[in-house]
Amino acid sequence: MTNTSQTPETTQTPETTMRAVRFESFGGPSVLTVAEAPIPEAQPGRVTVDVEYAGVNFAEVMFRRGQFPVDLPHFPGLEAVGRVRAVGAGVTGFAPGDRVAALTLGGGGNAEVVEVGAEHTVRLDGELAELDGALAAGALCNVTTALGLLTSAGHLAEGETVVVLAAAGGVGTAAAQLARSLGATTVIGVTSTPAKAEYARGFGYDSVVSYEEIEREVAERTGGVGADLVLDSVGGAFRSSVTALLAAFGRHVIFGNAAAEDVTFEGNHPWYTNSSLVGYNLGGVAGRAPALLRAHLERALTEVAKGGVRVDVKTLPLKDVVHAHELLETRASTGKYVLDVRA
């Protein structure tokens, strides 16, 4: 942060600017810059956080390339961990200095200070007191999403079979572990390369195969019955073939479009195929079911704190945000990338 004071050392002028990641036009990773920006003030019902760690998500890749409507300039970053800097009017339960983890769903988390709704901010105390900051930042979006996908969207039941596309990624690795702990009998992952498949196997999948192999793998593992749940963040042409993986009354959970290419389903599709199309959108849950989102957020952090979900975090300095985006966008990433905002 920059101290703009021109006065003698005895008078301390409050800091007014900070370093923040931003982009002013849509495009490739190079549109991202780390630049000075005004430090936000805590508005009513909200807090500001001095950020220590901030996660990088595929959603931010989509925002950056203009695949999802965001205003420009945009300050990316959907999750942050640090200490409360200031508390807005009407906020109770938080004080400056509290260690917190926050879903910064309006963006701005990839910065030295972020302003966030108190309802999306969790104090890292009690059973969360020992939770590592980078780990918490890596868990906020992905583990909360994985929980929502499997429970509220997917209605996973004991003994079911789950297929996870993009199995080696942030959400995928969390979903595999949670599916198992929520009672799935068979969890099958799908990745684009053998190296990613090998990596993903460390997260408890029964098997991890390629997109070309998945139909045969599901048939073999389920005796031709099909999978109960397919978690699909990939989109593209593959989305049309997901129905072929499903058991009768199977659920195709759609929560992303990494391929940046959509497909069309007819209204009669669920009828003809005895299947459900169901969606999950973290921002939408925040708006329409905030108590549910809060419950999932707290449960996600607790699972990670007690070791029930392993998050494989790779920590990079803030300036390497471009590299993190490149890795995600080129399908070269595994696990989760977290920015150390102080580095």
Ligand SMILES: NC(=O)c1ccc[n+]([C@@H]2O[C@H](COP(=O)([O-])OP(=O)(O)OC[C@H]3O[C@@H](n4cnc5c(N)ncnc54)[C@H](OP(=O)(O)O)[C@@H]3O)[C@@H](O)[C@H]2O)c1
């Ligand atoms: N709806 C929500 O609320 C919500 C919340 C969080 C995340 N998401 C979505 O969930 C997905 C996972 O997020 P994440 O941050 O954990 O990312 P991630 O899974 O770590 O990375 C994205 C993965 O998508 C796969 N992919 C398939 N086609 C791709 C393409 N054409 N270009 C790039 N990647 C492609 C790649 O895995 P393979 O190479 O193995 O296929 C890639 O590693 C993302 O699509 C994200 O948008 C949605």
